Amino acid sequence: MPRVRTTRTATLHTASTPIRLTPKPTPITRTTPTVDMARWIPLVRIHGRSMQPTLHAGQILLTRPAGRRVAVGDVVVLTATVPGALYVKRIAAGPGDVVELEAGRLYVNDCPWDDCPRVAGAHVCRWRVPDGHYFVVGDNLRESTDSRVWTQPFVPASRISGVAVKRWL
16 A cells, blocks of 8 residues: 655745745655655655746655755755745855856856846855855746845755755656
8 A cells, every 4th residue: 555645845935935835645655665765755846936947836856865965056955944944946056166246147166157147236246155055046047036145145054955866747
């Protein structure tokens, strides 16, 4: 008999859309009787547009625990400062990287971040990502509220709860 697991549903954050978690029963079957996969593979349902074209509303994201194995370019699930909320973003810069916002354009280690649109009202900002922290952005940079505009732009590694492994739908 299949096990029923409650997934976490994340609404991707945009300026006008808050993040919410909604329990949704999803059947998960065990493929091996000795391993309970549902205990260590969290599922996240995508809502919102900040990660398009990579992830679309309604898709389910399979994640693995983050641990220390996160890298620039990984799509990660972050716990937000609001209790019970999640963000899904891509790591743009890691510890020691230099991030610069100049005239609304994003640069990482003096290289322009691909197709980064200008951020209205952005002035010259230059940071070095501190140890144990990351700078994250949404793939749909025009719709994403992320490290570029957050008051605290760096995400501590402790807030990264998972790394995307596979998507469905």
